[in-house]
Amino acid sequence: MAGLTQQSISTSSGGAFDPLRKRLLFPAWLMIGFFLVLPVLMMLVYSFLTKEFRGGVIWEFSTAAYDQFFFDRGLFGDEPAKIEWTYIVIFWRSIVQAFSATVICLLIGFPTAYFIATRPDSTRNIWLFLVTVPYWVNLLIRTVSMKFLIRDNGPLNEWLMMVGVIESPIHLINTNFAVQLGLFYSYLPFMVLPIYASVERFNFSLAEAAADLYADKWVILCRVILPAVKPGIIAGCILVFVPSLGAFLAPDLLGGAKNFMIGSLIEEQFKGAAGNWPFGAAASMILLSMVLLVLMFYARSQARTVH
Numbered sequence: 001m002a003g004l005t006q007q008s009i010s011t012s013s014g015g016a017f018d019p020l021r022k023r024l025l026f027p028a029w030l031m032i033g034f035f036l037v038l039p040v041l042m043m044l045v046y047s048f049l050t051k052e053f054r055g056g057v058i059w060e061f062s063t064a065a066y067d068q069f070f071f072d073r074g075l076f077g078d079e080p081a082k083i084e085w086t087y088i089v090i091f092w093r094s095i096v097q098a099f100s101a102t103v104i105c106l107l108i109g110f111p112t113a114y115f116i117a118t119r120p121d122s123t124r125n126i127w128l129f130l131v132t133v134p135y136w137v138n139l140l141i142r143t144v145s146m147k148f149l150i151r152d153n154g155p156l157n158e159w160l161m162m163v164g165v166i167e168s169p170i171h172l173i174n175t176n177f178a179v180q181l182g183l184f185y186s187y188l189p190f191m192v193l194p195i196y197a198s199v200e201r202f203n204f205s206l207a208e209a210a211a212d213l214y215a216d217k218w219v220i221l222c223r224v225i226l227p228a229v230k231p232g233i234i235a236g237c238i239l240v241f242v243p244s245l246g247a248f249l250a251p252d253l254l255g256g257a258k259n260f261m262i263g264s265l266i267e268e269q270f271k272g273a274a275g276n277w278p279f280g281a282a283a284s285m286i287l288l289s290m291v292l293l294v295l296m297f298y299a300r301s302q303a304r305t306v307h
Contacts, residue, residue, distance in 0.1 A: 043285060043288075044285055047278055048278070049065075049278045051064075051276050055275060066282050068282075069279070071083065087265070090262055093259070093260070094245055098183070098245040098247075101244045102237050102244065105187060105188050105236070109191030109192045109195060113193075113195035113196035113232075114199050115127075116196055128196070131188075131192055146185060146254065150178060150254075152173065157172075173256075174254070174256035178255060179251055182255075188240075190239035191240050195232040198230075202225065210224050234301075238298060242294065246266075248261065262287055266283045
């Protein structure tokens with residue numbers, strides 16, 4: 001009887017605070033609507049406008065920007081439509097670079113997160129501090145520093161020649177390797193921290209029980225630990241893949257013109273008076289659609305796991 005009374009009191013009190021909860025959420029919804037939904041809607045509208053010859057837009061709705069992304073109709077637009085491989089290749093390169101950066105961050109980030117999570121409580125915060133402290137510096141400064149470090153006459157090549165590993169400088173700047181290095185360095189903590197949070201909550205007695213049943217370390221890792229920390233791994237992969245897909249600092253400063261990515265393409269369209277705003281907005285919406293597909297795939301996989 002007392003339990004029923006306590007349950008009814010908690011239920012009634014929870015219902016009494018429902019209107020207050022909705023009011024408290026209003027500032028959050030307002031910020032999301034004004035700073036996220038509204039800009040996306042503006043990009044969507046601009047993607048269907050017409051480019052003005054000297055820059056800006058003309059408020060005449062058309063699908064010319066999307067047509068320009070996928071089809072080549074010649075200089076004056078009067079030739080038969082052919083597939084425009086230039087932008088498709090840039091988009092595909094962005095996907096490959098983002099996927100590669102995600103895999104590299106996972107290969108490095110998982111052992112790092114596991115190592116930190118298994119340290120004693122007295123030193124765990126120190127290791128977390130060492131992982132995050134470089135990222136207190138602005139991303140632009142860190143990327144420029146990376147460019148200075150790996151250039152032909154930079155400290156890396158000079159040190160390798162000094163110790164006799166190489167005889168002449170290795171050309172690293174303006175290569176795919178440099179872009180991968182920049183993306184890896186930029187987003188590694190986004191992989192480490194979610195995995196660390198999952199490993200920290202893991203019940204290691206399960207691994208000990210598997211070892212007592214004569215399971216080797218590889219079986220324990222694949223059959224016990226990885227399934228338990230899978231949510232952290234998936235969250236880390238998304239947090240690395242999504243910003244890597246739209247990155248433009250690392251491709252611009254470390255990759256050069258031959259390693260153009262979709263983020264750099266979008267940035268170029270909005271820069272200067274002669275920029276093509278509708279085309280940049282259309283490329284942004286295509287990129288956003290790609291990101292939403294990834295998130296929807298993750299949400300559906302999670303829903304299947306729950307059910």
